[in-house]
Amino acid sequence: MITGNMKITDVVKAYPEAIEIFNDFHIDYCCGGKDALEAALAELGIESNSFIELLNKKLIKSSHKSSNGQILAVDHLTEMNITELIDYIIDTHHTKERYLLAEIDELLNKVLLVHYEHHQEQLVPLHGLFSDLRKELQEHFAKEEKAIFPYMKKNFNKEKGIRYVKDLEDEHEAAGNLIKEITACTNDFTAPKDGCATYRLVFQKLQELVKDVYNHIFTENSLLFPKYEGGIES
Ligand SMILES: [Fe+2]
Ligand SMILES: [Fe+2]
Incomplete structure (x- = not known):
């Protein structure tokens, strides 16, 4: 209830x-x-x-029956230990989002060029916001995969690790703010009536990215980090 x-x-x-x-x-x-x-x-x-x-x-x-099987994963994620949860995050969210970022980057460049004349008011700021988000996420993933996650796997509930967690949470918030701006800039991912199939496709891919990032941040902020701070190894 x-x-x-x-x-x-x-x-x-x-x-x-x-x-x-x-x-x-x-x-x-x-x-x-x-x-x-x-x-x-x-x-x-x-x-x-x-x-x-x-x-x-x-x-x-x-009753937990969803059209999207991935969402149901929350149930078994709560049972994973820190190492399993970190590996799951990298294998699913980091991999998928890296792929989507590359795909959107290419599509958005095409749309910017083709529709610049009539839709520059939307596409130029969107291009800037997306570039900022891509940069933030790529650097954030590298920091997690190469520095913080390996540390967290070996050192449970350490003061230094808890400071790292706070840094990651701040970066999540910055990404979340960029996503809110992207959502507003795209009119909630609604392409203009005269937008071509690629215009609609790039908005659809952006929405897919945003949903995955939200799910990803939830998994880190609400499942992984509390488990780490609680010093739960398994
Ligand atoms: Fe992550
Ligand atoms: Fe993260």
Whole structure:
């Protein structure tokens, strides 16, 4: 049973299918996941009682059956130890996002060139925001894979490791802010009516990237880091 004073992150842990609904309503379950659901709804101007009632009906009815099999992974992620969770994050999220970043980069350059004349107001800032996000994510992945994750695998709940975690959380927040700007800049990933198939495709890929990054940040901030800070080895 979901209540308004539950933390958003706890709602997702108990009901992984909530991710789909939270994405649709722009409820931040990764960097803003420590907020109470009620407070996040108030900030978005959503009437909390009826929303929570609907959420309960929908989620309890679906009983962890989702069209997206990946979301159900939250259930078994909570049972993984730190090493398993780190390997899972690299194998799934880092790999997928690296691929999407390269794909979007190429597509966005094409769209920028073809539609510059009529859509430069949207495409130039979008190109800048995407370039910033790509840079941030690529450097962040390298830092995690080459420095912080190997340290975390060997040193549990160490003061230095906890400082590293704080650094990563700050970088997640910076990526989350860029994503909010990208969402606004693309009109929530809605291509203009005169946009070609590539324009629509790049928006679709961007949305896919954003959903994966949110899920990724949630897995690190809400599952991996608390486990590390709690000194749980397995
Ligand atoms: Fe990561
Ligand atoms: Fe990260």
